[in-house]
Every structure is written in C-alpha cells, then in structure tokens.
Amino acid sequence: MxxxxxxxxxxxxxxxVDVRDDPGLAGLPVAVADRVVACASYQARDRGVHAGMTVPQAYRACPRLVVTPPRMAAYQHASKELFALVDDRAEAVQPGSVEEAFVRLPGLTWPDAETTARDLQHEIRATLGLPVSIGVGRTKLIAKLASRAAKPGGVVVTDLADEPQVRGALRVDELWGIGPVTRDRLADAGLHAVAGLRHWSAAALVEIAGTAMGRRLHQIATGTDDTDVRPLPPRRSFSVQRSAPTHTRELAAELARRLRAERLTCRTLHVRLGGRKVKVRFDPPTNDPRRLTEAAVRLAGDHKTTAALMVTDLRPEDRPAQPPLPGL
Ligand SMILES: [Mg+2]
Incomplete structure (x- = not known):
C-alpha cells in the first residue's frame, strides 16, 4: 500500500490533561510525578527535566517546577475520548499506547494529507482540549518519525518524494528497539545510517543483529517495512501447560510458535507453579524463541516441569517498540 x-x-x-483541567498550569514548567517524573511539560523539558528523574533531581534542575500527582483515572478517560473520536473518523486504527495511534483515513490521498491532518489536529484540540502532533508517511515507521519531528504541536508530512532521503539519513540508533549491543555491532561493521545498510543482504544483517532485528533492518533499508494499520488483537494471552512434566524449553518454544503463527509479540511472560507466580517483562516486546526460552528457563528452571507458562500484553509483530510509560 x-x-x-x-x-x-x-x-x-x-x-x-492536567493543563486542560487546570488552565492555571498553562505555560508553567510542570511535571507529573509520584516519586519519579512520569511526564514533563515542554517548559520543564527546556530546563532539563525529563521522565525517569526523581522529584529531587527534577527540582534541582528546575527550582520553579510545579509537581502534580498522577491522575490515572483522568488520563484513562481522556484516552478513551481520544480513541472514540479517532475511531469515528478512521478506516483503521492501531493504538501504540494510551495516547498514540497509527491511523488510516478513508479515501485519503497524498495531496490532501497535510490539510486533513491539520483538520484532525484542530478538531482534537477543539473538542477534547488536547494538543497532538501528527506525522504522515507511507509506512508506519516513516509516519512515526514524522510525528516525532512534528513535536510539539506540529504536522509533518513525509511524502513519497521525500521518503528516500529521510529513510537513508535515519541513524540506526534512532530506530526503536536497537539496544547498545546491536548498535555497537553495527558500528563495528561501519553501519551508522540506514543508507549504509542498503547493500547488505538480509542474511548478513541477521548475522550482526539477530534474526528479528536483522530482518527488520533489511526491510527498513529496502523500504519494505510495515504499512499495515491493524487494530490490536482481540486475543489477550496464550498459555501452555501439560499434564505430564514437560521441559521448560519445549513449553517456551510452543508459546513462540503460537505467537508467530498469529504475528504477535508479547510484553510479559508469566510462570505459575502451584500457588507461586512470577513474571518477566520484555522491552521491546518479543516472539523470539531464544528470548522467550531464556526467560522461561530463568523463571521455571532448565528441566521438566508442570508449571503453566503464559504470555500477555500481546502486540502486532512489527509495531515499533517504545517505553511502557507514555512520557512523550
Ligand atoms: Mg505522546
């Protein structure tokens, strides 16, 4: 497409949401924080405050900082309103978190894209009182990069003519899901920007970056990355448990097979044995048999077991990974 x-x-x-509900906060350096900053206003960011800082660190960076307690119910309500509005306009919506989504609008063409995006931005501001940035691109990656460039409050359209340049100039360490190890291995091979990957085969990139990321890099380099906007799956979990003791590795492999068959990844793996429950989180989400097996072995042991393994927080396979807290 x-x-x-x-x-x-x-x-x-x-x-x-806080500023909307208390306009006196507008324009101030504000941080929503419990003990740690979950989200900082742009005025606070300009003074060096960012998500993940402790409150004392944030005050040191910005003594005039206004700290407000998280109001999760209000944020959830705002999120529902946002998705209700967008769902109403869209042909397909794929949520990325409580406050971001990929959207395909019915009949939208490239010449109309910028005006239509600005209309949607104004409508969301007028009816919900929320500031959004909108990026437009041919693939989900290009659209997401465009919205990042549009922040705050902008619209950026990367059209078919602009895409090759934007794509080629993209640094590999700007891609979601590239960790420091992979980044260093790519750097050792002389690979810093996507343009440099173009002449590498998928097999060579898999060699450097592992199966999932190697393939993804090859798709990004060749422009064959994901254009499929699809709703979150109705399915919320998979579990596997056998009546006879079965090796943890076999159970983990079964979960990976089932995730892959439905092109899903998981964020969380749970192991339940008797009354004992443990879990591990994956960031980025995964359906990599190796990562699932390693985690399962760590939780359930490297031997036969009657434990139940379950994966939850399922996501479509190639959604860009991002931190769980919507700090942006
Ligand atoms: Mg955001």
Missing part, C-alpha cells in the same frame, strides 16, 4: 498513514501522538499527555 502506498496511501498515507497518520501517526498521531498527544504532546506531553499527562501534563496536557
């Missing part, structure tokens, strides 16, 4: 995909992302979401 070559039609435009929108990536819509609320700017400083938690703060935006």
């Amino acid at each position: 070559t039609g435009p995909i929108l990536h819509l992302d609320v700017d400083a979401f938690f703060v935006a």
